[in-house]
Amino acid sequence: MLLPMSDEERLYCEAVEGTVKRVSPVDHVQKMDNQKQFDFGLHKALAELGVWGVGIEEEFGGAGGTPKLQVQTLEALGRMATSMAVFGVVQFMATRLLRQYGTPAQQDKYLSKLCAGAIKASFCLTEESGGTDILQAMRTNARRADNGWRLTGSKYWISGAMHADLLIVLARTSEHRSRGVTMFLVDKPTPGVSASEINTFAINSYDTCSVAFDDVALSDDAVLGEVDQGFIQVLSTLNSERLNAAAVATGIGRGAQQLAVEYARDRQAFGRPIGQFQSLQHRLVHAGVALEQAWLTTQMAAIAEEQGQTNIEVSSAIAKLAASKAANEAVRTGMETMGGAGFDLEYPMQRYYRDIRLYSFAPLTDDMLANLLGERWLGLPRSF
Structure with a gap:
C-alpha cells in the first residue's frame, strides 16, 4: 500500500529496484552474505543512480529528494539487499550531519564525495x-x-x-x-x-x-x-535514523511476506496448495496488514519531517516500533510457512530471519522506544 507517488519518484524507485535485480540478483546477494563480503559492484551501480545523494541539494553534490524518497529507497533495498540498506542508513546520517553542521571547507572535502559514492562514512x-x-x-x-x-x-x-x-x-x-x-x-x-x-x-x-x-x-x-554540543546536535539525526531504520525493517518484512506467499501458492500438501489452508491464509493476511500499517506510518512520518513538523521524535519512534514489531512477525510467519525450506540457503528467508533481529534493538530497543513514547507521546511519568 503506497501513498501517491510523483512520476519522478516512481521512475526513480523502479530504477533502484531494476538496478538491484540486474547487478545483484537473489543468488548473488546470498553469495555475498555467505562470504561476508561488501557488494562493491552494487554500491557503485547505486551511486551512478545518485542514491547516496538523496536528501542533499544538488548544489552540495547531492541528488535532491525528500525524506520520503529516502525511506522509499531504503524500503526497496531492505526487500532485496538488506546489508546495502543498512549501509544506506549510515550514509544518509553522515550526509545529513555534514549538510547541517559542516563548515564550507568540510562540505567541500567530504559531502559531494559521499553523495557520489566516492568515499564511505x-x-x-x-x-x-x-x-x-x-x-x-x-x-x-x-x-x-x-x-x-x-x-x-x-x-x-x-x-x-x-x-x-x-x-x-x-x-x-x-x-x-x-x-x-x-x-x-x-x-x-x-x-x-x-x-x-x-x-x-x-x-x-x-x-x-x-x-x-x-x-x-x-x-x-x-x-x-x-x-x-555534539550530542545535542546529533539528536535530530538519530530521529531520522529511526525513521530510515523503520523503512529497512519494513522492506525486510515485505520481502519475507512476498516470498512466503509465493511459496504457499506453489507448495503442495495433501493434494492442494498449502496456501489454500485457511489458518495459513489468515496468518499471512494479518502479517501483511501490520506491515502495510507500519509502511504507511513510516511514509507519513517522512512527510511530517519534510514539512518541518516539530514532533518528529514521536512520529519516528512510532514508525520504528511499528515496523520492528510488524516485520519480525512477518518474517517469523514466513519462516514457519516455508518450514524446512526456510533453512535452505538457496532461499533468502533465512537471511530475512537473521537480519530482522537487528531492528528489535537498533537504533534504540523496542522497549526503550516504548518508554520514550510513554513519556513524550502519552504524557506518562518518565520510566527510565
Whole structure:
C-alpha cells in the first residue's frame, strides 16, 4: 500500500529496484552474505543512480529528494539487499550531519564525495559499555592539545568501519553530561586509528566493528558543529535514523511476506496448495496488514519531517516500533510457512530471519522506544 507517488519518484524507485535485480540478483546477494563480503559492484551501480545523494541539494553534490524518497529507497533495498540498506542508513546520517553542521571547507572535502559514492562514512557513537545510556557510559574523550585535539578511547558495534574513509566520532570534551560531547571528523587511515571486525551472524555483507583511537592527533578543523554540543546536535539525526531504520525493517518484512506467499501458492500438501489452508491464509493476511500499517506510518512520518513538523521524535519512534514489531512477525510467519525450506540457503528467508533481529534493538530497543513514547507521546511519568 503506497501513498501517491510523483512520476519522478516512481521512475526513480523502479530504477533502484531494476538496478538491484540486474547487478545483484537473489543468488548473488546470498553469495555475498555467505562470504561476508561488501557488494562493491552494487554500491557503485547505486551511486551512478545518485542514491547516496538523496536528501542533499544538488548544489552540495547531492541528488535532491525528500525524506520520503529516502525511506522509499531504503524500503526497496531492505526487500532485496538488506546489508546495502543498512549501509544506506549510515550514509544518509553522515550526509545529513555534514549538510547541517559542516563548515564550507568540510562540505567541500567530504559531502559531494559521499553523495557520489566516492568515499564511505561510518558513525561512531556506541561503546562496549554503553548504547542507550551512552552519555553516562562514554569513555572516549578528546582533550585540548597544541593546535588541536588528542582523541583517545574506543567505540563498539560500529557499522562499516572496515571500509570507511571517514569516521564521525562522538567524544567527551567536558564533564557536562549532555553538553559535553563533541563530534569529530576523522579520516581513515589516520595514525592511531584501528578497526577490528566483530563476527556477527546477520547483516553479513556490511561489517560491524570495534574502533580504537590511540592518542589520535586532530586539528581544530576536525570539529563538526560546535564544541560540547555534539550530542545535542546529533539528536535530530538519530530521529531520522529511526525513521530510515523503520523503512529497512519494513522492506525486510515485505520481502519475507512476498516470498512466503509465493511459496504457499506453489507448495503442495495433501493434494492442494498449502496456501489454500485457511489458518495459513489468515496468518499471512494479518502479517501483511501490520506491515502495510507500519509502511504507511513510516511514509507519513517522512512527510511530517519534510514539512518541518516539530514532533518528529514521536512520529519516528512510532514508525520504528511499528515496523520492528510488524516485520519480525512477518518474517517469523514466513519462516514457519516455508518450514524446512526456510533453512535452505538457496532461499533468502533465512537471511530475512537473521537480519530482522537487528531492528528489535537498533537504533534504540523496542522497549526503550516504548518508554520514550510513554513519556513524550502519552504524557506518562518518565520510566527510565
